[in-house]
Amino acid sequence: MAGLIRSRAVLWRLLGLQASWSYERMQGTGVGWAIEPELRARFGADSARYREALGRAAMFFNANPFLAAAAIGAEARAEVDEVPGPQVERLRTALCGPLGALGDRLFWAGVVPALGAAAIIAVTLGAGVWAALGVVLLHNALRLLLGRSLLGLGWAHGLRIGGAITATSIPRSADRAVAAAAFLCTAAVPIAARWLVPGGLGQEVVVVTAFMAAALLLRALLGPRGSARRLTVLGAVVVLVWHWINP
């Protein structure tokens, strides 16, 4: 069977997958919106069939937005293959967890922090504007190519998409991306510190190191309540009060 008829329209609409994100259906309405051109192309002549499939496509869904293309391709294929409605719904539900976990690991714990940290290092090396441009170009090239590939994979494998994704290099790539992020994020810390606090081992470096040690200790003691942002604001208040008392 040939591929998706409206794959380009579906891919473009995937960029706005989360525009109507709500706590009730999360990305569900966005999935319905993204898959709509394909359903119209397939079932446009049969209004009842089109509406039934579109209503199903807009039900609850939540996964990583950059990997949702796989679910959309698979759902489109299942609808075209006349898979019973309850089975299509089970497919969507079954894909939420794995696509969410894998995509979050690949992008939010891997690619995005790795790019952010690499851009920090690049700025300290004098890359200037190119660092920001590189982040945007690399991320978007990757997510668009991956989206196109996953849409095709979902269409090719339909109900068996879960196994098909496991067989790709994505799980291994996610592990590598997490390792790269771990390396780059920690490497960026001393490099950024040197760039933001120049001047060797002077008084300023001592102040920064002392605050970092205190904040890391408090963070370990307080757990999630001791976020770096809260501790920073607390430290800032202490500094302001100190300077107010000792002008």
Next chain:
Amino acid sequence: MSWDSILLLLLWGTMAGVDLVSLPQGLLGRPLVAGTVAGLLLGDLDVGLRMGVVFELFALDVLPVGAARYPDFGPATVASVVWATGLDWRVGLGPAALLGLALAWAGGRSMEGLRRANGRRLRLLEPQVDGGDSRALVRLQWAGLAGDAARAALLTAAGIGAALLGRAAFTVPASAGRSLGLVIIAGGLVAALGGAGRRTPSGSARIWLGLGLAAGLVAVWLA
């Protein structure tokens, strides 16, 4: 600052805010990107890059997954660059970044409000959506996008206003400004370290945390 600059910054802050979740999630809202462009628009690239780096360190501590609440650093970085532009960055960074942290928090809160508003619209149109009416889906998408654009524009406008007011009304002594800046930088470095540890809770990838830190220290030592 000219009205043209303010309008361009408002447009850019709005784009950066909308990019966070709604469209296109292309990392335009990352602090380093938002700060760089804001610095270019204001003719002070150095301040844009420095604010961008500081907030990027904080952003490395954020995992924007599912229904979690997370800060919106895009408009916040733009406002902070407005505050710090033209000042000695060592003095301006602290107060500007404090404003940015508050705005980023407010941005995260406003995102929750937007999601609840999307839910209210969905409940109104639920019969049509369940019945496969594509016009209802289009309405939901456009309304969500417009709501997010309004949210991001308001956040950016409030941030730019607060930054201009802050610059004019609060003269932070140089020594206090410097100390404040150091605390903010240290906080960002802690955020980046903490985020890296949180994303790599176990397994062989933890080795890369130590290797990265060692490589960074060696690079600084050699520089």
